[in-house]
Amino acid sequence: MTANVFMIIMPNQRIVVADLQAGRKPDPKYGKIAKQRSTHNNYLTLPVIFLMLSNHYPLAFATQYTWIIGALVFLMGVSIRHYFNSNHARTGNPTWTWAVTAVIFILIMWLSVAPAMSRAEEDLSALPPSVSRFAQAADFDQVYNTVTGRCSMCHAEMPVYPGINWAPHGLRLETQAEVARAARLIYLQAGRAHAMPPSNLSWMEDDERALIRQWYQGVVDSGRG
Ligand code: HEC
Structure with a gap:
């Protein structure tokens, strides 16, 4: 003009x-x-x-x-x-x-x-077995809901938590594949330790932490045969 x-x-x-x-x-x-x-x-x-x-x-x-x-x-x-x-x-x-x-x-x-096109759900069957076994566990749906409920306000491509402008440590916990891939980190930081969520900012319950332990240990134990 x-x-x-x-x-x-x-x-x-x-x-x-x-x-x-x-x-x-x-x-x-x-x-x-x-x-x-x-x-x-x-x-x-x-x-x-x-x-x-x-x-x-x-x-x-x-x-x-x-x-x-x-x-x-x-x-x-x-x-x-x-x-x-x-x-x-x-x-x-x-x-x-x-x-x-x-x-x-x-x-x-x-x-x-319209839903975002670039963040299309990864094909879980395309994941290596060492990862996909975490997504195939019977309690995975519950774990996935817990993690998206308690963690993805910060650990997201576009975090909504005030002051968090990108996913801390680049760790995104939004898709099923992302959660399955981060199984061990989630287990350690939120299941075993109470390091995450920081100061329990998102009010994670003890039984949710127990669920994460049960999920991770269940998969690892079944892997040992
Ligand atoms: C309020 C924001 C917030 C929430 C909610 C949150 N995190 Fe974090 N997370 C952070 C920050 C900030 C760091 C980086 C901490 C640091 O560098 O010391 C981090 C770091 C981590 C790391 C370390 C990553 C690495 O590569 O070492 C893991 C694993 C993690 N978070 C998992 C979780 C899980 C699982 C949840 C949900 C149960 C969660 N976080 C919820 C903010 C959050």
């Missing part, structure tokens, strides 16, 4: 003014070009305002589809603008733009809550 103003609209204006001052008849093409760029800018105003405010609304940015959402917002700005432009210029009443806007908006809402 700025480039349109500084590189096209204003220079063209200067050419026209200079022509008029010198008594020449200005070439109308300068006006036409400037008008076209100004129309482009007019269609861009709503998306720009939206993007300026959007950092207040996680629905617009707390997803990895932000770039698609941003692109759709531009289209939506254009469809809304087109309705008002046509209406104000009395060149028509394009109500179809409402439908387009609504469809784009629903698409944006859907993208905003």
Whole structure:
């Protein structure tokens, strides 16, 4: 938008003014070009305002589809603008733009809550047996729920615990594969010791620690045959 103003609209204006001052008849093409760029800018105003405010609304940015959402917002700005432009210029009443806007908006809402694609669940059967045996244990579901409930506010790709900005020690405990892979660390730090959660910040119960011990030891013991 700025480039349109500084590189096209204003220079063209200067050419026209200079022509008029010198008594020449200005070439109308300068006006036409400037008008076209100004129309482009007019269609861009709503998306720009939206993007300026959007950092207040996680629905617009707390997803990895932000770039698609941003692109759709531009289209939506254009469809809304087109309705008002046509209406104000009395060149028509394009109500179809409402439908387009609504469809784009629903698409944006859907993208905003769509599950992340990069963190697709790893195929547990692809894990080496030394890891997958922890995921196959009968009590794994319970363990997994406990760990995601008590640990993943910090040990996550995007931790939600205040002050924790990335997974401590790079240890993520979100997917089943991650929990199975970290079995020994979980067992030692939260099952045997009370080192995790730090100061028991997430109120882990004693029977949850017992469950982790039982899970880990059960798998290891069965491995010994
Ligand atoms: C409040 C945030 C928080 C919670 C909740 C939390 N952790 Fe941690 N965790 C940390 C921090 C911070 C460290 C790094 C500690 C250090 O460097 O001394 C850490 C380190 C660890 C480590 C050491 C990693 C390594 O590579 O040595 C393990 C294992 C661990 N946590 C497991 C767990 C488990 C299991 C839970 C849930 C039962 C849990 N944590 C819950 C913040 C947390």
